[in-house]
Amino acid sequence: MPQLSIGLDFGTSNTVLALAAGGDSKVVTFDHRGESLTGFISALCFWQQRVKGIQTARVEAGPWAVDEFLEGLDAHRFMQSFKSFAASATFRDTRILGAAYAFEDLLATFLKIVFRHARLETGGARLVVGRPVRFAGANPDAALAMRRYRDAFARAGLEGARFVYEPVAAAFHFARRLERDATVLVADFGGGTSDFSVMRFEKTTASRARALGHAGVGIAGDTFDHRIIDHVVSPRLGKGTSYRSFGKTLAIPVHYFANFARWNHLALMKSNGDLKELRELIRSATAPDRLAAFAELIEHDLGFPLYRAVSRAKTALSSAESADFAFRVGDVDLSATIARAQFEEWIADDLQRIRDTVSQALRAANVTQGGIERVFLTGGSSFVPAVRRIFSESFGEERLVSSDQFESIASGLALIGQSPDIGDWTAEEEG
Template sequence: MPPASQNLSIGVDFGTSNTVVAIADSEGRVEALTFAHGGKDLKVFVTALCFWDERHGNGLRTQVEGGPWAIEQFLDGLSAHRFIQSFKSFAASQSFQETRIFRERYRFEDLLSAFLRTLARHGGDRIDFSARNVVIGRPVQFAGSHPDDALAMSRYRTAFSKLGAKHAHYVYEPVGAAFFYARQLEHDATVLVADFGGGTSDFSVMRFSRSGGVLRAEPLGHSGIGIAGDAFDYRIVDQVVSPRLGKGGSYRSMDKILSIPNHYYANFARWNQLAMMKGSGDLKELRELARVALDPEPLEKFIDIVEYDLGFALYRAVSSAKVALSSQDETEFRFKAEGVDIRASIARRDFETWIAGDVVRIAETVDQALANAGVAAGEIEKVFLTGGTSFVPAIRNLFVDRFGEERLTSADQFESIAYGLALIGQANEPARWAVGGH
């Protein structure tokens, strides 16, 4: 890690699923901050929060943890808790004003600042948000059906300012990845950067040149869409898991045979939403449905997943299956816990059918980035892919078809954006890389 005495800059890639912090020095050396947890040094900090109550004297005091410590607290389940995951997806939502956690109300900026405090606490004195050069990533387009960009950025600035980052620069995430990649360029080039996160897929067309040894860049066009890795996971859940938990089944009501409502299965879009079913009344309704279902066993498995907080383990199994399909034509999905046993063979061709609509929309967004830049596909000299979803064959083939295999390159799926953001903090006039020049 660059020595503390150097003039350091901090890059923060606040992601839907994971957050990465990188530190760069004036010599161009850059490393990701590591977090010691469970005997491992982790370079990613899971974007999650867990709140719980502890008794202090005659009253209760709310405690909060973030990252892998939040998941640990949630899985321990030793006290009443509230677990929040992937809250970045609400940043640009006007309909999300606040959520109540025990006795307090939390706005989005309150959740983000609470998360950043846990990150800073576990990161130690290496994270100084009051430093002069703090560069924070943001998506080209925030997630949601009608995202309010100005609202999201106001919330970002409020939250980061609470931690001291009052003069931070906000840079498009794919621009951070592009800056990291551009250090490898030996000649001037027009580059398309494709950044696939958990919640959004973002694309930037950049023109890089060197003059007097100084790297210069001109952003030509950007585009983004709220479809990425989480959406692909949900396709597997919807096609493989939910039907084995009662989706599509029937129940008897009076003299009628009715379909089990699908809305219960929408909770699988985020694994932590399953745990929230306990307090929403959904679990009670599921038990009543199981008593009158024509085939109650699948619903009983669903109930067990909720009761025993198996959502996290289930999604790990789903994610493993998706990763396996990137290198195999077929994989065996297997989830077994607390008496719930789900197994199924998944063929890559079926998975690609399930995500076909998503891939089409991603392809249209790539085309939009090129159109915004006024650049034809043939004028792109390099395509830089980053993010785990870039390894999905259907996604990679999209870029091969448009640009050719020889023009594609990739880097570390988690760290390249944070590295680039930290390096921008060491650049001359880092503000010119920022969205809106600030």
């Protein structure tokens, strides 16, 4: 049994580290401006800074990357949720301040900074890393993603990492509560993907488990945020309105609003010509005040606080029948009241895809709904009432168990690292 094991949950939105030794686990905290954080935002910021008259390339990650993005005066490139490119064969590299960065370069850079801020020495420790059942993207290549993962970890000096399905790690963490043998469905809702695993746990002198079946879908918390953006924010910024050109009435091009897929994409609209075009459209727009608010949002880099406001409204809807979406900055006022019933209507198609994926996991495991004795829910979106209803209606409320929305996967990974039969838990067959 290793003296120390490290669990790394590299998420689309946030990354969590946990340590285990002697059968117990502890989540690593990061000290950022006097605040202790367990979630390290999965973001990078590159910039050039003049030091003693010489232009020097700099890079930061996590909340420090956000600080630089919001406060930095130098030219910068901000990247968030880059995990979504891991399984994309069409993504080869991106240019950052004149240099080409493949996915492996981005992840290796991120990992080095995470461990530096965590003040962790990895020598002699066993590193166990989470991976989704289904990677994000329209046509994800899991084998390609895993090759990129292994290469990135090696570049970061973290050779020998073992990879475990994220819901399996959550299940391991949950299994300590079981008092008898049980077949368990684990539902892990992340930022970019939702993963489901059916596990058979056997309480022997040492708890053992068998993975019976897995399934995943590229729908999760970020998708729900986007539905609020589409239905509440974008119309208040001119989506669906029109402008006059040569005597004709034309729709405002929708591609301007596609940049809301990621809040940091708004910053790119300053340099790619979109902001200039929007300002020109204001003159002939039928709703010029809305496009003017859109232009101000871009000009003053308001994407980050906007997305935080969206996330707060979504969270509030988990415990209330309606929530106020409050966003007022300068001349921009996008505030609105959102009813939970509206939100559930917007995500109805997403919910159906989640139902279908749960059924797929059961079929893969050759288990019926009646054969599931416990359902373990983890991740922020598991608290969305409409999501929880999928499981309560199928399995009964009495079988559902919820966990800490951020820490169970990392803790489970660290605990698996303490297991003498770690090979029984790893997902090495793909790639």
